[in-house]
Amino acid sequence: MAEDLDIIQEDGSEELYERKSWVIDKGQEPMRIDKWVQQRLENASRNKIQKGIEAGFLTVNGKIEKSNYKVRPGDELVLLSLVNAEHTELKPENIPLHVVYEDNAVMVINKPPNMVVHPGVGNYTGTLLNGVAYHLLQQNPNITEEDLPRYGLVHRIDKNTTGLLVLAKTSDAAAHLAKQFFNHTVSRKYVALVWGDVEQDEGTINAHIARHQRFRKMFDAYPDGDHGKHAITHYRVLERFNYVTLVECILKTGRTHQIRVHMKHIGHTLFNDWEYGGDRILKGTIYTKYKQFVDNCFEQCPRCALHAKTLGFIHPVTKEQMFFESPLPDDITQVVDKWRGYVKAKLNSQQGLE
Template structure:
């Protein structure tokens, strides 16, 4: 303990020395009797630290609650005894997590598939082998059996799954077709973001192709094909290229000069997006049981279709 820490509140001291725990979490642990000094339990978060004291803290294991079935609307593109392919709307979280404990795609699949989920890892649940960000729309496949789960994971690992995305980005990428090869890791300053990093990142490759440009290159429609599947990969890679996605609240900083080149109706649509302009357009994979190659395409979501129609009219 540093001399400057003498007399400090216990919850503040523990939070600083245990970066994986927030101050509210350390306070809750103290008040639950999980912290002691010299064998004596301390239950006051405001306890003032004394010289030479050491503290023991027991952090209970986190037990994940099993998600419950919820009858939510599902746009099912394909379903058979092994797999289900859905067209996910923007705003739907794929898997329960802190902050989104329910009303997720997994909850919806549990209700929709019911007894057809024969058990993955010994549990009757859908096998989520890839994810889409909450505000990314488009195609996603989930396994209904352990066999399908294993086969799809193998295909994703081997990079044999065909995934094609449509993104609306600021500006016109040059060259208009290319490959972005840049490792992705946690942003060094903002832990909520990912970034292209020089060290301790994971290999990531995105192939892109400009399909159309609007308003003299202020906005472009870009097709992206993933060779890897890193968190926020397309959003990070396109930002790294200098062409962030429209509406992206995390990476897509507004480009005022380009926005002003759009007519007011298009400006209003961009401002109203409220999410990154990204859609999982197509998905192809080998069926886990039959070996048949399956390929699916989805229509762009209404908000992106409306924006493109508006841009085309310029």
């Protein structure tokens, strides 16, 4: 039996889904697929596996089969399952949510800054998912994590990143969306303010990403591809301010900290990204007046200047192409305006001296 494993990651710090695949051995006797899978997964109940099969999280040779399907030699099985889904108890909390769109299958939320997406070490309450659980329970008091694992969360963004997230409201929708993220067919565009004057108007960054070999909470780029996971980011310059640049990034893969790591890799660390050194002057002088201006910008946007602006996916029920766009939040908008004004004032001053 050949086995493979891969993981869906978003521009965050924690994996949500893992993909396990098997090829059935030649000598395998016919066996119900739910029983066969249960024998290969630790702490997985038959009932839970059957629900996953019904929801479409398990495919055989690319097709969805029922729990009573009997595996045959040569069959290729692919299973999507939550990683460490049971390690924290999820407490529903009445937290205001900015719901951009909602129907019976999905909901799209515009996440504010400084909100963790789901509970984890050090953040057991006050997360977006605590609010989602409460929201869904108001609609259906009988819903549980057994019915809808992690209350439909299929991807995430960092605590300090703002912008759009899609969540499933049924297990069928969760399976459909999870596959779209895994197959990289979801359209995602981010807007970021980065240090320095980006040389090319547009470009592609192709470098593997893995944990930093010295600082385990950080990630690093490995352009030779000898370490980590394949990652591709397309970028396009939106506006230049000499010292910083406003760029649009399109993710073709979804690795942890991908935009932050890739932009730093090409010499353009995200503005005020303290984890990767963007919270200090990386372009310009160290003179008092300029330093004070930059410090004021940091105060105006006290986080990594990254926003998940657009999100596109196929609706899991109607199969319609859905597309959503979120305007830049006030903190990034105000900092961009500050840089725009600073560069204009400096240009006017230089022209006045000529």
